[in-house]
Amino acid sequence: xxxxxxxxxxxxxxxxxxxxxxxxxxxxxxxxxxxxxxxxxxxxxxxxxxxxxxxxxxxxxxxxxxxxxxxxxxxxxxxxxxxxxxxxxxxxxxxxxxxxxxxxxxxxxxxxxxxxxxxxxxxxxxxxxxxxxxxxxxxxxxxxxxxxxxxxxxxxxx
Numbered sequence: 001x002x003x004x005x006x007x008x009x010x011x012x013x014x015x016x017x018x019x020x021x022x023x024x025x026x027x028x029x030x031x032x033x034x035x036x037x038x039x040x041x042x043x044x045x046x047x048x049x050x051x052x053x054x055x056x057x058x059x060x061x062x063x064x065x066x067x068x069x070x071x072x073x074x075x076x077x078x079x080x081x082x083x084x085x086x087x088x089x090x091x092x093x094x095x096x097x098x099x100x101x102x103x104x105x106x107x108x109x110x111x112x113x114x115x116x117x118x119x120x121x122x123x124x125x126x127x128x129x130x131x132x133x134x135x136x137x138x139x140x141x142x143x144x145x146x147x148x149x150x151x152x153x154x155x156x157x158x
Contacts, residue, residue, distance in 0.1 A: 023054040026063045026132035033099070035067045043108040044083075045071055051100040061087055062128045064102040069124035072108050073140035078147055079109040082117035122147055 024033035033050040040046055049064040051057075064085070072080040083105040089098035109118065125136065125144060136144070 022052075023059070024051045024063075026066060026135050033101075035063065037067065037071065040105075043075070045106055045108075047071070047104045047106070049102050053099055055100060057087060057089075057100045059131055060100045060102050062131045064104050065119070065124055066128040066132055068104055068106045069119065069121035069128075070136050070140045072106075072121040073125070073143040073147075074137060075108045076143055077108050077110065078121050079112050080119050080121060081107045081109055081113070082119055083107060085117075 022032055027034045029036040029050065032052050033055065035047060035049045037045050037047040045068070047064060047067045049060050049067060051060040051063075064087075065082075068080055068082065072078070085102070085104045087100065087102045089100050106119075112118070112120075122144060125140075
């Protein structure tokens with residue numbers, strides 16, 4: 001019985017170790033990172049994307065801005081005002097082995113407005129599609145299709 005428990009424990013440890021060697025993909029928060037958000041008030045959100053040691057700063061940055069665009073589309077809107085956008089890195093156990101993360105605060109806009117950092121969610125989704133393998137929620141894909149006036153090149157993967 002102890003041998004089976006030892007084998008199970010080692011298998012679990014190996015699976016955990018191997019999964020930590022995988023680059024974080026565009027998805028909700030999980031074992032190897034991902035996005036999470038909180039709605040602060042009507043139309044105002046804070047988003048965080050955590051990578052891991054195998055995720056580039058560029059990927060984290062693109063996933064973070066993509067999640068802002070995706071939430072905007074989920075709200076049936078096209079434009080958002082990027083109120084803040086920060087990239088940083090958590091210190092790792094070893095020098096140079098930190099994990100990148102980014103934080104953003106944004107406001108979903110009713111229409112195109114002049115602003116310091118107004119973004120077009122449709123363009124952001126197009127620009128970040130390759131890095132995110134075209135992944136987006138069904139609700140965002142539906143709005144994107146409507147805004148583009150037809151078939152979308154990107155597919156829902158949720």
